[in-house]
Amino acid sequence: MSYNIAMVSDFFFPQPGGVESHIYQVSSKLVDRGHKVVIITHSYGDRTGVRYLANGIKVYYVPFWVVYRESALPTVFSFFPILRQIVLRERIDIVHGHGSLSAFCQEGLLHAKTMGLKTCFTDHSLFGFADAASILTNKLLKFTLSDVDHVICVSHTCKENTVLRAALDPFTVSAIPNALVSKDFRPADVPPPTSTITIVVISRLFPNKGCDLLVATIPRICAQHENVRFIIGGSGPKAIDLEQMIEKNVLQDRVEMLGPIRHEDVRNVMIRGQIYLHASLTEAFGTVIVEAASCGLYVVCTQVGGIPEVLPGEMTVFAKPEEDDLVAATSRAIHAIKSGTVQPEMFHDRIRQMYSWTDVAERTEKVYDGIMRLRSSRLIDRLKRYYGCGVWAGKLFVLCAVIDYLLMMFLEFWWPRRNIDVARDWPRKRVVRKESPSQTDAEGHEERDGWISDIQDQE
Known part of the structure; x- marks a missing residue:
């Protein structure tokens, strides 16, 4: 029906x-x-x-x-x-x-x-x-x-x-x-070199997204790891705090602020890095971390809300929503990428099977x-x-x-x-369950994922 x-x-x-x-x-x-x-x-x-x-x-x-x-x-x-x-x-x-x-x-x-x-x-x-x-x-x-x-x-x-x-x-x-649409979040054809670890952050820059945590942790991570750089995408009232942090700690060559990013450009930003950092203070699901894992990034995220339900443990490093713990979790992820103990490029196939x-x-x-x-x-x-x-x-x-x-x-x-005039309906697809899926039925209708669909006008 x-x-x-x-x-x-x-x-x-x-x-x-x-x-x-x-x-x-x-x-x-x-x-x-x-x-x-x-x-x-x-x-x-x-x-x-x-x-x-x-x-x-x-x-x-x-x-x-x-x-x-x-x-x-x-x-x-x-x-x-x-x-x-x-x-x-x-x-x-x-x-x-x-x-x-x-x-x-x-x-x-x-x-x-x-x-x-x-x-x-x-x-x-x-x-x-x-x-x-x-x-x-x-x-x-x-x-x-x-x-x-x-x-x-x-x-x-x-x-x-x-x-x-x-x-x-x-x-x-x-x-x-x-x-997510997994085909829109594929890993890079050529993984970025591990000589420089790039950490990606894409988020609305609001307090509940953990921007204050980012302001506190990014300078410490950069001080501990000389070959680490950050790419931050998004907009919001906390953008000014991040910009002041970059100026204060002279991190212009290691932290790149991209501003607002269109959804169709998210994958192009993510495949530039190896780690995705998600410092949110509250989150019901966190679609962006699924997109990051699908793009072949190792995910560091705070253990809040529904985030622990989203990805398997081997794809993530969890941290408490605290400065010290987030720095330690990010450092563990950096060492894991350098040592090759995790292979994030293999995450895409699992994500495709998990989310549709x-x-x-x-x-x-x-x-x-x-x-x-x-x-x-x-x-x-x-x-x-x-x-x-x-x-x-x-x-x-x-x-x-x-x-x-x-x-x-x-x-x-x-x-x-x-x-009140009734609007004419757009031609609607009629969907019928098939018992034995095949590429086309006898009338030549296209079959997709065990369903037959064709176009008909509904009067």
């Missing part, structure tokens, strides 16, 4: 990042499996309106104010009219939100449930429980997820964190990891199958769940849900759905 799916998030291309890549890759593979996918995000500069990506994926860039780190201004209700227009035009069955800090995601899930649609949420991050920002985020997440049909997390650590933050039933939460976006899409599709069998919630049942979210917060959440329902009634009166 095929579904019409709307992926909703503040975070999407042209901004680079793990969430953005995840949404695109999963959407592309779901289209390959015969589903229709549209993506709803806010505008990026002059990129507004409707755009088409490869495979017929339609992207709605909604003009909205952006307040912080590409997150739209939370308004609760003003997003509803345009979301309703898109959902009805595209005949959406499932609204799938991405990102705890995405206002579009949180509001989209609320409005989708008000319209009686099935909903799913994917959490890509870890949050604490003590600071004010985390407390507020967790309370809002508890409100949104108390009425979501299913939740997906990118690691088991992320699942445990989300279950605790949002007070969820663990049976309604699945762990489906990220993946096709597998992620298949598992996501099973989640969709499950939530489509669920009975739709009545308004009174939704209000009961919201009311249980807290003594004072519960009453506020109930008020929001009631206003949202009244707003939907007004929109149905002011702009009836019969007056």
Whole structure:
């Protein structure tokens, strides 16, 4: 059975990042499996309106104010009219939100449930429980997820964190990891010489990515190892700290700052080195370390969040998120590369077998199958769940849900759905399971990975 799916998030291309890549890759593979996918995000500069990506994926860039780190201004209700227009035009069955800090995601899930649609949420991050920002985020997440049909997390650590933050039933939460397109992250044809060890860092330069650790450890590593140099790619507010560190320690000839890097250029940067250094202080999965290992780099990473679940021990050197331990772990990796005790160029084949976006899409599709069998919630049942979210917060959440329902009634009166044009679907792939795979079937349709696919118009 095929579904019409709307992926909703503040975070999407042209901004680079793990969430953005995840949404695109999963959407592309779901289209390959015969589903229709549209993506709803806010505008990026002059990129507004409707755009088409490869495979017929339609992207709605909604003009909205952006307040912080590409997150739209939370308004609760003003997003509803345009979301309703898109959902009805595209005949959406499932609204799938991405990102705890995405206002579009949180509001989209609320409005989708008000319209009686099935909903799913994917959490890509870890949050604490003590600071004010985390407390507020967790309370809002508890409100949104108390009425979501299913939740997906990118690691088991992320699942445990989300279950605790949002007070969820663990049976309604699945762990489906990220993946990568392995052919786009191949090792260098000629490995770089080990006479000079190059350590690569590609990251958003924010405090949670461990930039302060990098500022402290890079001079010490350079002092201990004369033949080591660094390549740092990425942008963010901590870039100035790294530049000051280079100036203070006179490391201009040993530390190269590349600035922001497009995703398609990541492999070209990684194959210049032998070691990848990941100093993050919190991480739900860490797709970039999988990409680094696939490119044939030995990975040094902090033992935090879901990172220990990502790669086998022989591909990584783990360190505590502390200066001394990170320096020691990096030194062990340098000695291992020099002595030849590890052969990172052999990692690519294992990574290709471990991570596949096709597998992620298949598992996501099973989640969709499950939530489509669920009975739709009545308004009174939704209000009961919201009311249980807290003594004072519960009453506020109930008020929001009631206003949202009244707003939907007004929109149905002011702009009836019969007056909204239905968009014509992109020609969709029909996918049929084959019992005995072969290159082509009797009619000449292409066969890929045990599936037959052809193109047909759906009227």
